[in-house]
Amino acid sequence: MIFYFTGSGNSLSVASQLIRDEPLVSIVDAMRDRKYTFDPGESVGIVFPIYFYTLPTVVETFLEKLRFSYPPDYVYAVATCGGTTGAAMEKARRILSRKGVRLSASFSVLMPDNYILLYNPPTEEQVKLRLIHSKTTIGDIRRLVRSQERGDFNLLKGPLPHVVSLTASTLYRFSRGTVKFNVDDTCISCGLCEEVCPTRTIAMGEKKPKWVNPTCSHCLACIHRCPVEAIQYGQGTRNRRRYQNPEAKF
Incomplete structure (x- = not known):
């Protein structure tokens, strides 16, 4: 079984390339059921993006609340x-x-960066090149997982990882406000933003989305997946490219 959390589709794409016969389960859906039974020898994978050099709030909450009726033999x-x-x-x-x-094992995959609040997401050509390079890494992970190799295979920690994470995670904690989210008149009232929001922060009101909670996970799925690019965060996201992993099947 592989659990995944995704905003723009990167982690979903990676998880989809790792599965063989096992179920692929969205962490958002899995939050409704906190107890799982695993067969002896079964492996359990958890695939997620990095936000501010730490775990997304949704992933952290999932791990904190997850209950195993029988601990799996291999968790990666x-x-x-x-x-x-x-x-x-x-x-x-x-x-x-x-x-x-x-x-049992930890891995990392370099994928297209798409934190639109700070910078313009990559061009189509840049995305294509990054995804091509990721295939080798994903193939290596698939091979190691299937042979249930154990160890720390994460090669992307960067310098001073604990210091960086401590500083950035504090910033993440205080930067998840929703007050700057807004929607312009091009909104077609499709409701997709409400549907994809993992924290149920968005509710359709008066035919336009409203952010009803003061904070969210800042997965930014609402911005990236809006079909008419009507959702903004302040004014900084206006005229910036949107990103969805072209290989992800939502």
Whole structure:
């Protein structure tokens, strides 16, 4: 079984390339059922993006609330990122350890960076090149997982990962406000933003979305997946490219 969390589709794409016969389960859907039974020898994967060099709030909450009726023999985690992971994987390892579950292996995959709040996402050509390069890494992970190799295979921690994660995660905690989200008159009232929001922060009101919670995970699926690019964050996202992983099947 592979659990995944995705905003723009990167982690979904990676998870889809890792599965063989096992189920692929959205972490958002899995939050409704916190107990799982695993067969002896079954492997469990968790695939997620890196936000501010730490775990997205949705992933952290999922790990904190997850209950195993029988601990799986092999648990691995795969982080997708646009640069480095910091110490995010260590945080996941600590959370699982408190539940008596050992993180058997950890991996990372470099994917197209798309944090539109700070910069313009990559061009189509840049995306294509990054995804081509990711195939080798994903293939290596698939081989190691199927042979249930154990160890830390994350090569993208970057310098001073614990210091970087500590600083950036504090910034993440105080930067997840929703007050700057807004929608312009090109909105077609399709409701997709409400549907894809993992924290149920968006509700359709008066035919336009409203952000009803003061904070969210900042996955930015609402911005990237709006079919008419009507959703903005302040004025900084206006005229910037949107990004959806072209290989992800939502």
